[in-house]
Amino acid sequence: xxxxxxxxxxxxxxxxxxxxxxxxxxxxxxxxxxxxxxxxxxxxxxxxxxxxxxxxxxxxxxxxxxxxxxxxxxxxxxxxxxxxxxxxxxxxxxxxxxxxxxxxxxxxxxxxxxxxxxxxxxxxxxxxxxxxxxxxxxxxxxxxxxxxxxxxxxxxxxxxxxxxxxxxxxxxxxxxxxxxxxxxxxxxxxxxxxxxxxxxxxxxxxxxxxxxxxxxxxxxxxxxxxxxxxxxxxxxxxxxxxxxxxxxxxxxxxxxxxxxxxxxxxxxxxxxxxxxxxxxxxxxxxxxxxxxxxxxxxxx
Numbered sequence: 016x017x018x019x020x021x022x023x024x025x026x027x028x029x030x031x032x033x034x035x036x037x038x039x040x041x042x043x044x045x046x047x048x049x050x051x052x053x054x055x056x057x058x059x060x061x062x063x064x065x066x067x068x069x070x071x072x073x074x075x076x077x078x079x080x081x082x083x084x085x086x087x088x089x090x091x092x093x094x095x096x097x098x099x100x101x102x103x104x105x106x107x108x109x110x111x112x113x114x115x116x117x118x119x120x121x122x123x124x125x126x127x128x129x130x131x132x133x134x135x136x137x138x139x140x141x142x143x144x145x146x147x148x149x150x151x152x153x154x155x156x157x158x159x160x161x162x163x164x165x166x167x168x169x170x171x172x173x174x175x176x177x178x179x180x181x182x183x184x185x186x187x188x189x190x191x192x193x194x195x196x197x198x199x200x201x202x203x204x205x206x207x208x209x210x211x212x213x214x215x216x217x218x219x220x221x222x223x224x225x226x227x228x229x230x231x232x233x234x235x236x237x238x239x240x241x242x243x244x245x246x247x248x249x250x251x252x253x254x255x256x257x258x259x260x261x262x263x264x265x266x267x268x269x270x271x272x273x274x275x276x277x278x279x280x281x282x283x284x285x286x287x288x289x290x291x292x293x294x295x296x297x298x299x300x301x302x303x304x305x306x307x308x309x310x311x312x313x314x315x
Contacts (some may be wrong), residue, residue, distance in 0.1 A: 019091060022084050024051040025063065029081050033070040105133040109300045112141050112148030112160025115245060119262070120161045120287065124311040133303055144243060146218030152177055152290050159291045159304050163220035165227065166286040178296060179288040180305070182312050187224055187285055188266040189278035192255040202278040204232055211257030213248050214238035221248075221260045224283045 027037040028048065038045045056063050063077035073081065109129075117123060126138060141148075141157060148160035149170055162170065162179060169179040189207060191199055198210060208229055214236055215221040225236060239257050242248050248259045253273055260283065261269065269275040289308055291301050 019088065021051050021055050022088050024048050025055055026081065026084050026088060028052060028064070028071060029073055029077065031070075032072060105299055105303055106135045107300050108137045108139055109159065109304055110139045110141065110157045111304075112143060112151055112157040114143065114145045114148060114161045114163065115262075119264075121311050125308060128310050129304065129307045132307060133300075136300060136303070144216065144218040145220050146216075146223070149174060149177065149290060150218075152292060155292065155295075158295070158298075158301055159289060162288045162290045163285055164223070164288065166284055168286075169288055170290060176293055177290050178293045179290045180308070181286045181288050182308075183287050185263050185285055185287070186282040187221070187260040187262060188283075189258055189281050190252055190261045190266050190269060191258050191276040191278065192252055193274035193276065194255075195276050199276055199278050202281045204228055204234060204281075207258065207278065207281065208234040208236050210237060211239040212236035213240050213242060213251045213257050213259045215241065215248070216243050219243065220285065224260060224285060228283060 023041060024037065024043075027040050028034055031037045031040065034045050034048050034052070038048045041048065052064065059080075061076045061080075062074055063080065064071040065074050113120065113122060122140075129136065129138065141151070143151075145161065145163040148157065149162055151157040152160050153174060153176065164171070166181065166184050169181075170177040189199075189202070191210075199207075201207075212225075214225075217223075229235060237257075240251055242251065245261075245265075249261065249265070249269065251257065252259050252261075252269075252275060258278075262285075266275075266277050270277050289305070291305070295301055296305075
């Protein structure tokens with residue numbers, strides 16, 4: 016097996032056609048280059064160069080071996096480059112708290128861009144309600160997550176150690192089973208609160224939004240069932256159990272496709288945010304996630 020300096024000497028002399036010019040390129044002395052060529056040819060048992068008045072030229076054997084030598088040197092260079100790149104490649108695991116449906120939070124676009132920029136980074140998804148995602152981020156069980164709250168509120172004063180970035184604003188609407196139009200003749204909160212409601216746990220944004228609307232009025236919803244998944248809420252509304260909250264797009268789609276009733280003039284503003292602990296914002300995996308997040312949402 017030939018050493019790299021010998022291969023470089025052979026390739027450089029072949030390209031330059033001169034030992035002296037090759038020595039200058041390689042930062043070696045002419046005798047050193049000549050010795051390497053002599054040893055190289057001897058080890059192969061081949062004559063690779065022939066002399067002529069203007070320098071050296073390759074023999075047939077030399078021309079046959081030159082592409083292989085160049086390929087071998089290029090392979091070593093590529094190996095070295097890959098090894099150096101690994102020092103700056105982001106590795107590790109990013110634990111992400113997800114909520115609602117993947118399309119709404121643009122999860123696919125976010126993960127695709129993250130994998131493109133940091134292919135060695137492993138992601139771990141944990142689905143839940145936004146309140147539970149917040150608590151797990153606070154406890155560092157999750158690195159980052161998605162969160163829902165009224166615009167400008169973020170995680171709130173009780174979670175000052177958690178930073179947030181608002182991604183989009185939208186509204187929740189009150190939806191009711193098909194055929195309940197007459198029961199929603201009045202859409203003031205006292206009238207709505209008295210109707211049967213499908214309620215959610217405290218960790219759910221539905222609970223927090225509804226509480227924010229009813230508490231100042233001293234009202235509580237007439238809960239007849241409690242669920243912790245948006246899909247179950249919609250199923251129960253379709254089945255005629257009671258009222259619920261639904262995002263803009265879902266509410267309009269359910270009205271169009273299944274005839275569900277949307278309470279007119281009653282909607283609750285909300286914001287989708289991305290959250291992380293303030294004291295971890297400079298960590299490489301979280302900083303990368305934040306940068307990729309901006310790219311995913313800027314491409315809308």
